[in-house]
Amino acid sequence: xxxxxxxxxxxxxxxxxxxxxxxxxxxxxxxxxxxxxxxxxxxxxxxxxxxxxxxxxxxxxxxxxxxxxxxxxxxxxxxxxxxxxxxxxxxxxxxxxxxxxxxxxxxxxxxxxxxxxxxxxxxxxxxxxxxxxxxxxxxxxxxxxxxxxxxxxxxxxxxxxxxxxxxxxxxxxxxxxxxxxxxxxxxxxxxxxxxxxxxxxxxxxxxxxxxxxxxxxxxxxxxxxxxxxxxxxxxxxxxxxxxxx
Amino acid sequence: xxxxxxxxxxxxxxxxxxxxxxxxxxxxxxxxxxxxxxxxxxxxxxxxxxxxxxxxxxxxxxxxxxxxxxxxxxxxxxxxxxxxxxxxxxxxxxxxxxxxxxxxxxxxxxxxxxxxxxxxxxxxxxxxxxxxxxxxxxxxxxxxxxxxxxxxxxxxxxxxxxxxxxxxxxxxxxxxxxxxxxxxxxxxxxxxxxxxxxxxxxxxxxxxxxxxxxxxxxxxxxxxxxxxxxxxxxxxxxxxxxxxxxxxxxxxxxxxxxxxxxxxxxxxxxxxxxxxxxxxxxxxxxxxxxxxxxxxxxxxxxxxxxxxxxxxxxxxxxxxxxxxxxxxxxxxxxxxxxxxxxxxxxxxxxxxxxxxxxxxxxxxxxxxxxxxxxxxxxxxxxxxxxxxxxxxxxxxxxxxxxxxxxxxxxxxxxxxxxxxxxxxxxxxxxxxxxxxxxxxxxxxxxxxxxxxxxxxxxx
Amino acid sequence: xxxxxxxxxxxxxxxxxxxxxxxxxxxxxxxxxxxxxxxxxxxxxxxxxxxxxxxxxxxxxxxxxxxxxxxxxxxxxxxxxxxxxxxxxxxxxxxxxxxxxxxxxxxxxxxxxxxxxxxxxxxxxxxxxxxxxxxxxxxxxxxxxxxxxxxxxxxxxxxxxxxxxxxxxxxxxxxxxxxxxxxxxxxxxxxxxxxxxxxxxxxxxxxxxxxxxxxxx
Ligand code: SF4
Numbered sequence: 001x002x003x004x005x006x007x008x009x010x011x012x013x014x015x016x017x018x019x020x021x022x023x024x025x026x027x028x029x030x031x032x033x034x035x036x037x038x039x040x041x042x043x044x045x046x047x048x049x050x051x052x053x054x055x056x057x058x059x060x061x062x063x064x065x066x067x068x069x070x071x072x073x074x075x076x077x078x079x080x081x082x083x084x085x086x087x088x089x090x091x092x093x094x095x096x097x098x099x100x101x102x103x104x105x106x107x108x109x110x111x112x113x114x115x116x117x118x119x120x121x122x123x124x125x126x127x128x129x130x131x132x133x134x135x136x137x138x139x140x141x142x143x144x145x146x147x148x149x150x151x152x153x154x155x156x157x158x159x160x161x162x163x164x165x166x167x168x169x170x171x172x173x174x175x176x177x178x179x180x181x182x183x184x185x186x187x188x189x190x191x192x193x194x195x196x197x198x199x200x201x202x203x204x205x206x207x208x209x210x211x212x213x214x215x216x217x218x219x220x221x222x223x224x225x226x227x228x229x230x231x232x233x234x235x236x237x238x239x240x241x242x243x244x245x
Numbered sequence: 246x247x248x249x250x251x252x253x254x255x256x257x258x259x260x261x262x263x264x265x266x267x268x269x270x271x272x273x274x275x276x277x278x279x280x281x282x283x284x285x286x287x288x289x290x291x292x293x294x295x296x297x298x299x300x301x302x303x304x305x306x307x308x309x310x311x312x313x314x315x316x317x318x319x320x321x322x323x324x325x326x327x328x329x330x331x332x333x334x335x336x337x338x339x340x341x342x343x344x345x346x347x348x349x350x351x352x353x354x355x356x357x358x359x360x361x362x363x364x365x366x367x368x369x370x371x372x373x374x375x376x377x378x379x380x381x382x383x384x385x386x387x388x389x390x391x392x393x394x395x396x397x398x399x400x401x402x403x404x405x406x407x408x409x410x411x412x413x414x415x416x417x418x419x420x421x422x423x424x425x426x427x428x429x430x431x432x433x434x435x436x437x438x439x440x441x442x443x444x445x446x447x448x449x450x451x452x453x454x455x456x457x458x459x460x461x462x463x464x465x466x467x468x469x470x471x472x473x474x475x476x477x478x479x480x481x482x483x484x485x486x487x488x489x490x491x492x493x494x495x496x497x498x499x500x501x502x503x504x505x506x507x508x509x510x511x512x513x514x515x516x517x518x519x520x521x522x523x524x525x526x527x528x529x530x531x532x533x534x535x536x537x538x539x540x541x542x543x544x545x546x547x548x549x550x551x552x553x554x555x556x557x558x559x560x561x562x563x564x565x566x567x568x569x570x571x572x573x574x575x576x577x578x579x580x581x582x583x584x585x586x587x588x589x590x591x592x593x594x595x596x597x598x599x600x601x602x603x604x605x606x607x608x609x610x611x612x613x614x615x616x617x618x619x620x621x622x623x624x625x626x627x628x629x630x631x632x633x634x635x636x637x638x639x640x641x642x643x644x645x646x647x648x649x650x651x652x653x654x655x656x657x658x659x660x661x662x663x664x665x666x667x668x669x670x671x672x673x674x675x676x677x678x679x680x681x682x683x684x685x686x687x688x689x690x691x692x693x694x695x696x697x698x699x700x701x702x703x704x
Numbered sequence: 705x706x707x708x709x710x711x712x713x714x715x716x717x718x719x720x721x722x723x724x725x726x727x728x729x730x731x732x733x734x735x736x737x738x739x740x741x742x743x744x745x746x747x748x749x750x751x752x753x754x755x756x757x758x759x760x761x762x763x764x765x766x767x768x769x770x771x772x773x774x775x776x777x778x779x780x781x782x783x784x785x786x787x788x789x790x791x792x793x794x795x796x797x798x799x800x801x802x803x804x805x806x807x808x809x810x811x812x813x814x815x816x817x818x819x820x821x822x823x824x825x826x827x828x829x830x831x832x833x834x835x836x837x838x839x840x841x842x843x844x845x846x847x848x849x850x851x852x853x854x855x856x857x858x859x860x861x862x863x864x865x866x867x868x869x870x871x872x873x874x875x876x877x878x879x880x881x882x883x884x885x886x887x888x889x890x891x892x893x894x895x896x897x898x899x900x901x902x903x904x905x906x907x908x909x910x911x912x913x914x915x916x917x918x919x920x921x
Contacts, residue, residue: 007694012692012693012694013688013692014686014689015686016689016691016692016693016695016696019696019697020693020696037694037697037698047621048621048624050597050624050627050629051625051628053625053628053629133601133602133603133604133605134602137605146282146605146608146609147292147608148285148286148291148292175562176601178562178601179601180600180601182598183598183601184679185678186598186678187253187254187563188258188681188682189257189258189260190254190257190261190566190567192681192682193261193264194562194566194601220683222684222686223679223683223685226683227682227683276902293752296748297750300745300746300747304746304748306741306742306745307741307742307743307744307745309737309741310734310737310741313737314734329729329733330729331732331733335729380899381900381908382897382899385900398898399899400900403900404901405900405901405903425903425905426903429897429908432908436909440909441819465895466895466896466897466910467855467909467910468909470851470852470889470910471852471856471910474850474851474852474856475818475852475856485737490747492877492880492882493750493874493878494750496750496872496874496876497750497873497874500837500838507898509771509892510767510771510837510839510892511838511840511873511890511892512892513891513892513893513894514891514895514910515840515892516887516888517885517887518887519884519887520886520887522845522850522887531733533733533736537733537740538736538740540736540742541740546740
């Protein structure tokens, strides 16, 4: 099985350790991982701003980089969802369609494809999970609080395998953090307020770390935590699942 | 309310100046959302109910032409006078005409978001007709000279002390008394007098039944009934999308409406008006006002399935923290943001951007409207068609952020020439709203790309 | 005021129908809809199995009390009369539409001015049936001298037979079927509002209390 590693631009630039952890984690499970070096951005920032019609060359590049692999794995629900929903190309539609089907967010790849039931990981801390909306509601990585349906959580399932890790409860299990792509600056006031409220929920419930599957949301929460001089830190779920503390 | 040219982001920023108040607004509406969750969980087959409602509405949209005529014919047979209004202006003229014909210059009105959409009150006032809103929340905002901020909870943005003051000024209640029980009772007495002295009553419509020509109005307060059953003339105004095929479909929708709206099992009153009572005149005004255009937009027609329960507002993390007035349109929140651009793309170009696309709205919607997908699609339409300085500004701000922080910019410069080529307007803007209340991430020594080249060369 | 004119719309004839009938807009709207509406979609079958574990009366009573109403299970009309005498001792005007229950004060002639019901303290009405899931009762205007009675009265009392408690709204509409009425209403509890800071207040514009007597026979 050959997996192409799709690294979102924020992670590449600001959080390389998340991509490294993802790579190592996949390799631990015996997966052959390829990193196409010419990858850039999935085009989501443009598309969410209403410029999907300008993402043409971006899509082309993406297809060039990622066509032909068994799977494409990405440590971000949001970028995965964008590719799944919006990757199209009039000349390469067949390849685009294949990519849309084969792209997986990291935790769903671990639970659904690799069917991971045990992890060699240790992280002895109190951890709050931030459910990023695109992963949760878009990719259905965990059950949504609005629906009357059986609860489940793919990231939760994995985190429970980590030795010493204690998951905290939250008042609002899946409220949006307010990052929202360009929303975070276009609607600065509301975005920050949403972020502060999410942070508060975690802090009040004793979180030492806030984790999640989307570094963009975590970057936003981290920005607020650091401005507040809080000791609470953010950590991408890949880092925790790959941790040997 | 005059918001000047302010867009949602600016109005939301204003709302956020008083953080404790934002907390209060957020908590109050979250509480309503929680009540909705509880109600949904207490009955069996909730998701099946939503699915059924959604499919009934799909059928209605696909046969609107037939159902509308069937409804009209049956309503006529029932002795109801049916009018057709192509737009807001005509709707207002029709209502005004009916009142003038009867020489009526005072009217009571129960909740109708349609008349808000058409700005009926202003129009009637200009024509010398006084309108008293009788829903308590609507009466309160009317006294405050504000529009409703929520379609189900019109004065949810107001604190009881402010309402106490308003009542003191307008209804003569004792100064400083802000007890909800007391104030509600004062309003009861005040409005009873209005019900008993007005000869015309206007109501909205929640559902209209093609099969029987009847229409259903749901209230908790009983104000629609007090108005309609005491008045000589009852005018009911409805957007044509309120139709349902058959009476039995009400069973589905009445189970969903109040549970979604407030968590109640049903509203106190679900009144089925079929024929005028003896000696009374009953009118129905069927309004288009852009709906037939929306029906023709494949990506957006589903918005016409809306039953105005307000659940999408209560769950919306942005609405809860920006307030209904920040949407500067009659119907606020997620649903308002997909309805309003249909009426005026330029004016409401900012609204589809007033969302993180979190998707909670679509999940609570009792008729399963794909609200957040439509927000995304409106963004594409608005940008492609070059609409609205507001929206463009918002989009630009976002792009500026992405490209003005050094790491991403460098990155974009290296490998993302296509971005620069396509969007020249994004460069050279140093404004960075991120930093105002948040720290920037610290750029690491090397990017992943660089790390990989060094460490995994052999691959 | 007569004689408002607009091109294509007339408001100045003797016949109401003609006065209010704007052919132009009607045709315009219908034509636009015909053009816009999507391909036909089928109506779903209404398939809602009844919960088999539900004791309809028990559920009805529980829901009613949660929405601010009060229920009494009674064995006879005499019992109801006693309860009414006890609970509404002070009522000056009671209009009872249930032959077995006494009215008090001035009665009401059907067809006279509904405003004359303004000072009714208690209305006693028979419901056709009730619905357990939401504690609503169904009342139609053929049972009322005036439609406004059940709203304008300060207090509302309803007589309901236990056998007439249905489980779900779907059954309610099956029961109503194609029956004709001028006005019909589901009433669930006393009128209420939570418009002021979401604090629930009973007694908005309609009746301030609602009491349901469930006859066991
Ligand atoms: S869009 Fe859905 S949730 Fe929002 S008001 Fe309409 S019916 Fe309710």
